[in-house]
Amino acid sequence: MSAPVFDVAIIGGGTAGCAAALALRQRGMSVVLLEKGACGAMASGTNFGGVRRQGRDFREMPLATRSRALWDRLPAVVGEDCEFRATGHIKLARDEAEMAELERYAREARDHGLELSVVGGNAVRALYPWLGPKVAGASLCADDGQANPRLVAPAYARAARAAGAEIREFAKVESARWTGSLFEVDAGPASARARRLVNVAGLWGGEVAGWFGEGVPIRPLCPNMVVTEPLPYFIDRSIGVCGGNVYARQVERGNVIFGGGRGWGDAQAGLSRPRADVARDAMARALEILPQLRDARIIRTWTGFDGEMPDEIPVIGPSLSTPGLVHAFGFSGHGFQLGPAMGEILAELVADGRTPSPVEPFSIGRFASAPPAPRLT
Amino acid sequence: MAEPRVVVVGAGPAGMRACAALAEAGLRPVLVDEAARPGGRIYQQPPDGAGRPARELYGLEAAKATRIHALAPALAGRIDHRAETLAWNCFADALDLLGPGGPSRVEFDALVLATGATDLALPFPGWTLPGVYALGGAQIALKAQGCAIGRRVAFLGAGPLLPLVACQYLEAGVAVAAVLDATPFLAKLRGLPRMLSAPATLAKGMLYVARLRRAGVPMFFDVRRPRVEGRGRVERLRFEAGGVEREVACDALGASFGLRSETQLADLAGCRFEFDPRTRQHVPARDAAGRSSRRHVYVAGDGAGIGGADAAELAGERAALALLEDLGLSFDANRAAWLEGSLARLDVFRRGLEAAYPFPEHMVRDLDDATMLCRCEGIAAGALREAAIAKDAGEVNRAKAFTRVGMGRCQGRMCGRAAAEVLAMARGEALGQAGRLRAQPPVKPIPMLPGLLS
Numbered sequence: 001m002s003a004p005v006f007d008v009a010i011i012g013g014g015t016a017g018c019a020a021a022l023a024l025r026q027r028g029m030s031v032v033l034l035e036k037g038a039c040g041a042m043a044s045g046t047n048f049g050g051v052r053r054q055g056r057d058f059r060e061m062p063l064a065t066r067s068r069a070l071w072d073r074l075p076a077v078v079g080e081d082c083e084f085r086a087t088g089h090i091k092l093a094r095d096e097a098e099m100a101e102l103e104r105y106a107r108e109a110r111d112h113g114l115e116l117s118v119v120g121g122n123a124v125r126a127l128y129p130w131l132g133p134k135v136a137g138a139s140l141c142a143d144d145g146q147a148n149p150r151l152v153a154p155a156y157a158r159a160a161r162a163a164g165a166e167i168r169e170f171a172k173v174e175s176a177r178w179t180g181s182l183f184e185v186d187a188g189p190a191s192a193r194a195r196r197l198v199n200v201a202g203l204w205g206g207e208v209a210g211w212f213g214e215g216v217p218i219r220p221l222c223p224n225m226v227v228t229e230p231l232p233y234f235i236d237r238s239i240g241v242c243g244g245n246v247y248a249r250q251v252e253r254g255n256v257i258f259g260g261g262r263g264w265g266d267a268q269a270g271l272s273r274p275r276a277d278v279a280r281d282a283m284a285r286a287l288e289i290l291p292q293l294r295d296a297r298i299i300r301t302w303t304g305f306d307g308e309m310p311d312e313i314p315v316i317g318p319s320l321s322t323p324g325l326v327h328a329f330g331f332s333g334h335g336f337q338l339g340p341a342m343g344e345i346l347a348e349l350v351a352d353g354r355t356p357s358p359v360e361p362f363s364i365g366r367f368a369s370a371p372p373a374p375r376l377t
Numbered sequence: 378m379a380e381p382r383v384v385v386v387g388a389g390p391a392g393m394r395a396c397a398a399l400a401e402a403g404l405r406p407v408l409v410d411e412a413a414r415p416g417g418r419i420y421q422q423p424p425d426g427a428g429r430p431a432r433e434l435y436g437l438e439a440a441k442a443t444r445i446h447a448l449a450p451a452l453a454g455r456i457d458h459r460a461e462t463l464a465w466n467c468f469a470d471a472l473d474l475l476g477p478g479g480p481s482r483v484e485f486d487a488l489v490l491a492t493g494a495t496d497l498a499l500p501f502p503g504w505t506l507p508g509v510y511a512l513g514g515a516q517i518a519l520k521a522q523g524c525a526i527g528r529r530v531a532f533l534g535a536g537p538l539l540p541l542v543a544c545q546y547l548e549a550g551v552a553v554a555a556v557l558d559a560t561p562f563l564a565k566l567r568g569l570p571r572m573l574s575a576p577a578t579l580a581k582g583m584l585y586v587a588r589l590r591r592a593g594v595p596m597f598f599d600v601r602r603p604r605v606e607g608r609g610r611v612e613r614l615r616f617e618a619g620g621v622e623r624e625v626a627c628d629a630l631g632a633s634f635g636l637r638s639e640t641q642l643a644d645l646a647g648c649r650f651e652f653d654p655r656t657r658q659h660v661p662a663r664d665a666a667g668r669s670s671r672r673h674v675y676v677a678g679d680g681a682g683i684g685g686a687d688a689a690e691l692a693g694e695r696a697a698l699a700l701l702e703d704l705g706l707s708f709d710a711n712r713a714a715w716l717e718g719s720l721a722r723l724d725v726f727r728r729g730l731e732a733a734y735p736f737p738e739h740m741v742r743d744l745d746d747a748t749m750l751c752r753c754e755g756i757a758a759g760a761l762r763e764a765a766i767a768k769d770a771g772e773v774n775r776a777k778a779f780t781r782v783g784m785g786r787c788q789g790r791m792c793g794r795a796a797a798e799v800l801a802m803a804r805g806e807a808l809g810q811a812g813r814l815r816a817q818p819p820v821k822p823i824p825m826l827p828g829l830l831s
Contacts, residue, residue, distance in 0.1 A: 150779065151778075151779065154779070229786050229822060230785075253754070253781070264468075273468055274817075274818065276468070286825075287826075293825055294825065296824075296825050297824050298822060298823050299785065299788060299819070300818075302817055
C-alpha cells in the first residue's frame with residue numbers, strides 16, 4: 001500500500017504556514033505541514049511582536065488591513081488571543097526632516113485607508129510624557145498593536161491539527177520535486193506526496209524556490225532583540241522611529257522589549273546569536289526616546305532568522321515555473337502582522353487559483369534573472 | 378608563537394588550581410570572577426576586614442580553604458585577576474565582561490570554565506515566603522556575612538550540605554529547630570560501601586550528624602510534603618515523616634535538594650551538552666581531562682557536573698594540563714595521569730554520596746498545581762503542566778515560550794531544573810527528554826547604563 005497523497009503539502013511551520021494549514025482544512029482539503037524544528041520557532045516566534053500597519057510599503061497595505069481584522073478574531077479562530085492588544089503604534093520623529101517624513105507618509109496613507117494622527121512638539125509631551133526630549137513628533141495609528149510572537153504560530157498549529165491537518169514537526173525537508181502529476185517532498189520518515197505545494201519556509205524559502213528553478217536573492221535577516229526586567233507599566237503604545245534603528249514596546253507583565261540593528265547569523269550552520277555591541281547601540285537609542293529605562297536591567301537578548309529581499313517586500317504568489325506551487329516567504333522583518341491574512345490568501349491561491357487580495361507586486365517574477373539561492377542546513 | 382591568551386572563569390577551587398598550573402607553565406591567565414576575593418562559593422571569603430579565623434568560617438575544611446585563598450597572593454603578578462567581574466556572554470573567541478571599570482571584552486585562545494554550581498531549588502508550598510533560603514545561601518550568610526538567616530532555623534534538604542550547614546549553624550550558636558532529610562535513612566546505608574572509599578570524608582559527614590544528635594536536634598528522614606506557613610514570613614514548617622503529620626516552629630528555613638551546575642557560558646561558547654542521569658541535568662560533554670566538544674574550551678569543577686570541592690581542585694589542574702598539551706606546551710604527563718586516577722577514586726565516593734541522597738522525586742509528584750514554580754514570572758506548576766500536556770510542550774524551551782517559565786530575572790537558573798522535572802513527569806517521559814533551557818546572554822542581568830559608558 002502506498003502512502004496517501006495529500007491535497008496540499010506545506011513546507012514551513014511559521015504563522016503563514018500554520019494559518020494556511022488551518023484555512024485549507026476549513027475548505028476540506030487534506031493537508032500535511034512539514035517543519036524542520038518546532039512550529040513558530042524561527043522568524044514567527046523570535047520577532048519583536050509588532051502588529052503594525054503604519055510605516056508599511058503601501059503595496060502591503062491591503063494585505064495588512066485584511067490581517068488586522070483577523071487579529072481581533074484570534075480567540076474565535078485559534079482559541080486564544082495570543083496577547084494581542086490594540087495599543088496603537090506611534091512612530092517617532094527625532095528631527096525636522098523626520099517630522100516631514102511622518103507628515104508625508106500620513107498624507108499618502110490616507111489614500112490607502114490608513115488614518116494616522118501626527119502631532120509635534122508640546123502635544124507629543126502632553127500625550128506621552130514618558131518620551132525623551134529628543135522626540136520632535138509622533139504619528140499614531142490607533143488600531144495598530146502588539147502580540148506575543150511565541151504564541152501565535154503554535155496556536156494556529158494546534159488549531160490546524162485539531163481541524164485534521166497533519167503537522168509534522170522536526171521534519172526537515174531535504175528536497176522536493178514535481179513529477180508531472182504530484183509533488184514529492186523528501187523529509188526522511190516524514191516524507192510526503194501532495195497535489196499542491198506551499199513554500200512558506202522563511203529564509204529557507206529561497207532554497208525551496210531554487211528546487212523548482214526559481215532563483216531569488218534572499219538574504220538572512222537577524223533582528224537584534226533586547227528585553228528588560230519587568231518595570232512598572234508606563235509605555236502604553238508600541239513604538240517605532242523614522243529610519244527604524246530602534247523600536248520598543250512594554251508587555252503587560254512589565255518587561256520592555258526593544259530592538260535595533262542586526263545580530264549575527266550563519267544560515268548555513270543554522271546558528272544565530274545576538275550581538276553585544278549592537279545591543280549596546282540599541283540601548284543608547286532606546287534611552288534617547290525612553291529615558292525612564294536608565295535604571296532598568298537587561299535580562300535577555302536574542303535574535304533569529306528571517307529572510308530579507310532586496311526590495312524589502314516578500315515573495316507571494318504562484319510559482320512561474322511549476323503548476324500547483326505557491327510561494328510566500330522573504331517577509332523582510334515585517335511579516336508577523338501579515339501572518340493571519342497569509343493563511344487565507346494562500347488557501348485561496350491553492351484552492352481557487354486566485355485571491356481577492358492584490359498580490360501581483362510580490363510575484364517571484366520580479367527576480368526572474370536571479371541565480372538560485374544557496375543551500376542552507 | 379605569540380603568548381597564548383588564556384582565560385579562566387571562576388575563582389573557586391577548580392579555577393584557582395587551573396590558574397596555578399597555567400602560571401606555573403609560564404602563562405599569564407586572565408582570571409574572571411564575580412566575587413571580590415577568590416575562594417568560590419564553597420570557600421567564600423568575608424569582605425575585607427571581617428577578620429574571623431578560617432577555623433570558625435570553614436570548620437573542618439579550613440585548611441583546604443586557606444590553601445586555595447593563599448594561591449591568590451602566591452600568584453600575584455602572574456595572573457591577571459579581574460575581581461568583581463561578571464562574564465555575561467561568550468561569543469566566538471571572546472567573553473563580554475562587566476566589572477568595576479565598566480564593560481569590556483576579553484579575547485581568548487583557550488578558555489577554562491570553572492563556573493561552579495548553585496543549590497538545586499524545588500518548589501513546595503510556602504517556599505517563596507521571606508525567611509526561606511537555599512542551604513548554600515544560609516551557609517554563605519554565615520561564612521561571608523557573619524549572620525544567620527534566623528534565630529530558630531529549620532533545615533530541609535537532600536544532600537550532604539544538609540547536616541553540614543545545620544551543624545555550622547549549631548556551632549554558631551543558632552537554635553536549630555529540626556533537620557529534615559527528604560531522602561530515606563536506608564539510602565545512607567546503600568551509599569555506605571562506596572563512601573568507604575574515602576573514609577576521612579565519610580567520617581566528617583558522620584561527625585556532623587553525631588554533633589546534631591548530641592545537641593538534641595530533632596532529625597527526620599524521608600520527609601514528605603513540606604510546607605512553610607506564616608503571615609508574611611516563615612512561622613512554622615509542616616511535613617510528614619513516617620506517615621505522621623508533624624510541625625516545627627521556626628522563623629527561617631534553609632532548603633535545597635542537591636546542586637546544579639552553572640553551565641550557561643559553556644552553552645554560549647557552543648559546547649555540546651549531554652544528559653547526566655546521575656545528577657539529572659544536562660552538562661557539557663567532556664573527556665576525562667576536561668576538554669569540551671569545542672576546541673580549546675575546557676570545563677572543570679562543579680560547573681561541569683557535580684563532583685564537590687576536592688574533585689574540583691583536581692579537575693581544574695587537570696584541565697589546565699590538557700590546555701597546555703593542546704597548545705603544544707610542555708606539561709607533566711605523570712601528574713596528569715595521577716590527577717585522572719585521583720578523580721576516578723573520588724568519583725567512587727561521589728556515587729556513594731548520590732546513593733545516600735537520591736533525588737526526592739516525591740517532591741515533584743506531590744507538587745500541587747497551585748504552587749509557584751517560577752518565582753521571577755510567578756508561574757505555578759499547574760500552568761507548566763497544562764503547557765506540557767494540552768499544548769504539547771515536549772521540552773522546557775517550548776514550555777518557556779508558552780508559559781514564561783524561566784523567562785524572568787534568573788533566566789531559569791533557579792527554576793529550570795524543577796521545570797524539567799515537572800514537565801517530564803507530567804508527560805510520563807524520561808527526564809532527559811525535557812531538555813535544558815538554552816542559555817541566552819546576559820548570563821545574569823546587566824544594567825543599561827554601564828554598557829553605554831565605554
